[in-house]
Amino acid sequence: MPTFADFRSDTVTQPTPAMRDAMARAPVGDDVFGEDPTIIELEQEGARLLGKEAALFLPSGTMANQVSVNLWTRPGDEVLLHEGCHVFRFETGGLAMLSGVQARTLPGIGGVVPISLLDSEVRPTFDAYPRTSLVVLENTNNWEGGAVLGPTYIDSVGEWAHGHGLKVHLDGARLMNAAVALGVECADFTRHVDSVTLCLSKGLGAPVGTLLATTRDSVAAARRVRKRFGGGMRQAGILAAAGLLALRDGPRALADDHRRARRLHDLIAATAGMKAQFPASNMVIVSLQSRTVEDTVSILRERGILVLGFGPGRIRFVTHRDLTDADIDRAAATLNEVFLNS
Ligand SMILES: Cc1ncc(COP(=O)(O)O)c(C=O)c1O
Structure with missing residues (x-):
């Protein structure tokens, strides 16, 4: 697990x-x-x-x-x-x-x-x-x-x-x-x-x-x-x-959440098969081009990354105080791997 x-x-x-x-x-x-x-x-x-x-x-x-x-x-x-x-x-x-x-x-x-x-x-x-x-x-x-x-x-x-x-x-x-x-x-x-x-x-x-x-x-x-x-x-x-x-x-942690959302965006922006929306705060919406939402959510879950399906063709990542820079790197690496192999 x-x-x-x-x-x-x-x-x-x-x-x-x-x-x-x-x-x-x-x-x-x-x-x-x-x-x-x-x-x-x-x-x-x-x-x-x-x-x-x-x-x-x-x-x-x-x-x-x-x-x-x-x-x-x-x-x-x-x-x-x-x-x-x-x-x-x-x-x-x-x-x-x-x-x-x-x-x-x-x-x-x-x-x-x-x-x-x-x-x-x-x-x-x-x-x-x-x-x-x-x-x-x-x-x-x-x-x-x-x-x-x-x-x-x-x-x-x-x-x-x-x-x-x-x-x-x-x-x-x-x-x-x-x-x-x-x-x-x-x-x-x-x-x-x-x-x-x-x-x-x-x-x-x-x-x-x-x-x-x-x-x-x-x-x-x-x-x-x-x-x-x-x-x-x-x-x-x-x-x-x-x-x-x-x-x-609480407010002190939010600037870090926003920075991490931007970092996640930047790390996945160039990945083929998906399109990440530039975050204004702590959410990154990814539009999927080559996989379904259900598939993507479940494949990511198997690899330890939990995300939500957020409407047709979209998944949502939200950053928060219980996530670290290492979690961002891991999520980006997992997405790159999943989409490059699709
Ligand atoms: C913009 C917005 N308003 C209201 C709510 C509702 O909050 P709660 O889950 O505490 O009912 C949410 C929950 O995510 C939200 O995103």
Whole structure:
């Protein structure tokens, strides 16, 4: 059995010894009563980092997104979003099931839907039309290979949306990756969005948890929706303790993740039979020309390299803190060998 280098996602990281230690020692209370001191500390620190009045700790990025959609919409509304967005593609139909809204998906290179296109899709007021109420953005954009949206684009979508009476939710599961990639602060992306999420359990390394940040009043409303969706937690300060370390120490590892993704890209760029997309952050999407996705995933697994099939003809490599430079070299050498022999 080979030892595995796991490139499937940045969610596979193990909590560090410091996290486990902090979890064991965390002061806790009943968070449904708002009495968990470690969660309160995490929410305050998260709100400051995300440039919002208040924040809420939730079990997952999916729940944080779906609570946000529920905050800003009524059943029967329409939501505008990029066709690759996680909210639409990977949240098991939650838009329809949990909030009763429909998605209007739009194309855009690197997750950037042109404002002119958004503008043409806002429904006029007419009895036959759904009400357009929300725009969802995603940074980094997972389906587009960790593509980074710049603050200027996000600001302009926010300003445009508010001019039309629409709300904007930013799925910032990997917003810290975007901040590190551009050398800016997370708050630079959130000036004109109504809500933003940040996952602590992806590149930042915590075992569980996502922050949702918005105004104080909207956090109060989001607490009720979280409870309705079954996400009210009790002594979850043991999770928030790891989340605090993820927030404080996690960002330092991300520049290395991005450097390793670029290195992986460079090492495999010239390999015949596949095409690697240049990474803006910590993902490398490889388009296969001479093998199927299923074959490639299983042959790589036999050789100790774990990757995900990511749509027709595509596999995804994600770098994270539990991978080393040697893992990158090994993955590249394995890919070269597999494709040269195909
Ligand atoms: C962009 C994005 N948003 C949201 C999520 C959902 O996070 P979770 O797996 O914690 O539900 C993911 C998960 O990979 C993601 O990539």
